[in-house]
Amino acid sequence: MSVIKKVAVFGAAGNFGTPITAALVTAGFQVTIITRIESDSTFPDGIPVIRTEYTVEKLTTALTGQDAAVSVIGPGGLHVQVALIDAAEAAGIKRFIVDDFGWGPNFNSLPEFREIGTQRRAAYDHAKKLSQTNPNFTYTGVTIGNPIDWAIKRFPLMGFDVKQRSAVIYDDGTVEFTGTTLEGIAQAIVGVLKHPDETANRHVKARSIQVSQNKLLDALQRASGQSWEVKRGATSDLLESGREKHQSGVSGWVLELLVYQLFGPGGRCIVASKEDSDADLLEIKEESPDDIARKVLGSIAN
Ligand SMILES: NC(=O)c1ccc[n+]([C@@H]2O[C@H](COP(=O)([O-])OP(=O)(O)OC[C@H]3O[C@@H](n4cnc5c(N)ncnc54)[C@H](OP(=O)(O)O)[C@@H]3O)[C@@H](O)[C@H]2O)c1
Structure with missing residues (x-):
């Protein structure tokens, strides 16, 4: 896969989005923040911000020209991910980082968490399906365990x-x-985008x-x-x-x-374990x- 340079971030002012955005800028990626029309989030100076409705059509326009997109939206916004993924694929995005930042797709969670898990899985499954029909579209999930x-x-x-x-x-x-520390979470995203071939179409395991x-x-x-x-x-x-x-x-x-x-x-x-993880x-x-x-x-x- 060609080198990833331009990266759009959804949820850039969040708990994890803040350090991720800062690390991407420090690592030399050209970052654009995409945010909701109604958002009252504030962002660092010097990073372009696109404020848009979260419809597939509007998001496709917002994402056109980007190489990759990172979804680090909060739990209340997980339902919008399928639209983000459809828009990313339509816009020609090469890598979509799906919102995991938890325990991964195969975690043995208590039954009370199944409903939340189903929402996340819908996005993973959708990204996987699109990656199988369009080889130019790839995805990665980042599992972090406890932040x-x-x-x-x-x-x-x-x-x-x-x-x-x-x-x-x-x-x-x-x-x-x-x-995984906040520093490790941010580095995980940088690491995925610096190593697109090794991290394509799977969940990677971060750990500190x-x-x-x-x-x-x-x-x-x-x-x-x-x-x-x-x-x-x-x-x-x-x-x-x-x-x-x-x-x-x-x-x-x-x-x-x-x-x-x-x-x-x-x-x-x-x-x-350290050996099983993708930390190195x-x-x-x-x-x-x-x-x-x-x-x-x-x-x-x-
Ligand atoms: N492993 C763990 O224990 C753990 C702990 C915390 C979080 N997490 C996971 O990490 C991910 C990010 O969480 P976070 O705590 O960083 O998120 P957050 O700070 O709660 O929110 C991040 C951003 O999400 C966007 N957002 C919020 N509601 C939205 C909605 N309804 N539609 C679209 N966008 C919305 C907002 O961005 P704009 O205002 O710019 O639109 C917000 O700034 C989530 O998947 C969360 O479940 C895991």
Whole structure:
């Protein structure tokens, strides 16, 4: 495949879109941001922005002339992906990065997440179908596991209240999971677009680390130079509470069940060993628990 230079980003001001857009610019890609007419997102100066209705016709016009498109729209916008993919193919885009940034197409999720999974799969399947009928159109999904530095800071239910220097360790704290930092997520997109042949028509596996809560707690205590207050929690309580909330339509179930999946028995959130992952190909550096702790504490200080 010819070299990818021009890249359109959907969701460029989001949690992951912000670092991805910055990394693409730094890596030398010519970036264009595409955003909704009604969006109140703000974008960095110096990057062209196309504001458009998200119809296939209007999106095709917006995407014409681009080599690749990255879909990093938030969970509430996943239903628009099929239109984005149709427009990308019609516009002659060579690579469409579908919105995964999670656990990949074959993840053994709890049944409560199946509806969300179906929406994502509709986009993967659609991109795959178009890639089979049009060899000039290709797609990639990027599986990241847990967005570790961002998630620790954002969700104290993950066990670490970084401001209060306190932790809840679930069960025995030894269950491991795969994490990718914001830096690693952004580098994954750069890596896919720098290696289009090796990453065509599949989900790649990013990863920065495989780690447990106990190892993270040790590193956070070392990095902060303080002993943290530690309480114990049970993943079975998260499962019970999350399921009750889901059944009665009360919010909060998503996070409780996600944290259950992360730390619950069986280690289902190990997405890839270092060898099985695409981290080397994508040039994502392996990070230690101390690296993660420094990133988390540094972002709180800012
Ligand atoms: N693995 C994990 O634990 C994890 C955690 C967080 C997120 N994720 C996944 O990562 C992806 C990106 O999430 P994020 O948190 O970065 O997203 P986000 O910050 O919530 O949203 C990103 C952008 O999506 C666009 N958007 C929002 N609603 C939309 C709609 N209805 N239609 C079209 N576009 C819409 C907006 O862009 P404009 O305003 O410019 O249009 C918004 O700035 C999602 O697939 C999400 O599920 C995974």
